[in-house]
């Protein structure tokens with residue numbers, strides 16, 4: 001009997017439902033080819049859920065996620081929900097609780113600029129003649145964003161804000177293992193980012209990553225201070241393989257890399273929880289970009305970020321390496337054929353819409 005993949009599908013708002021629908025078609029095609037079937041539980045999330053039932057992450061959606069082996073997420077948010085209190089808005093009200101609830105501590109964002117799409121990158125083309133392929137691994141549940149105490153109040157007659165940067169050694173170890181394991185499947189080079197010249201956290205980070213490196217003698221490790229990393233990633237993006245950073249630094253650097261890659265519409269992401277016996281992960285897989293309200297409903301969004309997110313899901317949550325690689329190759333072949341959505345279009349290539357692009361990827365599988 002073929003393997004049945006148990007997936008919670010949360011398409012969300014804006015372009016989310018458009019790119020989700022066509023990426024599920026690609027996934028079904030991959031299933032036909034590689035012998036798996038899909039058990040999909042589609043649920044409301046974000047603004048769509050606020051409009052329907054008054055909250056961004058309804059209990060029924062959370063229950064569906066708990067019952068699944070992976071969450072395929074579209075995107076949430078839009079101007080019509082921006083008047084709500086911050087905690088109730090689509091992103092804060094849905095994504096952050098999901099990350100917290102499932103302990104999704106590892107965020108993986110491949111930042112790939114295809115050789116034929118370097119024109120979309122703001123980096124000078126002579127610096128990236130062959131494009132680049134960098135994987136950003138970001139710690140997602142620790143550091144300054146969650147450390148206590150955290151407050152804003154008057155102290156000695158003056159308004160004062162406190163955020164706490166805190167990492168336990170075990171938290172650094174587990175994210176370092178994810179990054180080293182990922183490097184092993186790539187070019188076997190890992191650059192760890194810290195601020196060890198100023199922060200105690202940086203000293204512990206560097207010492208711990210260096211210690212973990214001993215279990216991965218085949219991976220070459222180097223370290224960069226975060227300020228230098230911000231510069232080097234722009235100057236020589238093609239020289240990096242895997243970049244590992246704590247929460248705040250990873251947030252900033254992975255956005256920098258997304259911008260350098262050219263279009264948000266091309267970039268997937270994976271947020272993983274603890275590794276399960278057998279080496280698979282429960283995870284949430286989503287495009288790196290948002291709900292793109294400026295182009296929603298027009299059938300012109302690039303579906304590739306969503307399609308590549310489902311490939312990451314096949315790899316990390318279901319161990320279907322061959323099917324994942326086949327989807328990634330089909331995307332490359334589609335780009336090589338000259339098909340482009342508006343965000344990556346250039347003179348001499350063929351402009352297509354969301355469904356044509358996804359259909360071409362499916363056909364190339």
Ligand code: NAD
Pocket residue numbers: 015074075076077078079091095264265266286288289290291292293294295300301302303305343
């Ligand atoms: P955005 O990523 O939605 O859009 C930024 C730009 O990139 C826009 O011009 C958009 O058209 C373009 N873009 C993004 N994805 C694209 C695609 N697949 N194809 C073609 N073009 C694409 O960011 P924003 O405009 O800052 O935010 C819009 C909304 O999305 C906000 O409500 C924000 O809160 C939300 N958001 C959600 C997530 C998420 O769900 N994880 C992440 C970021 C932003």
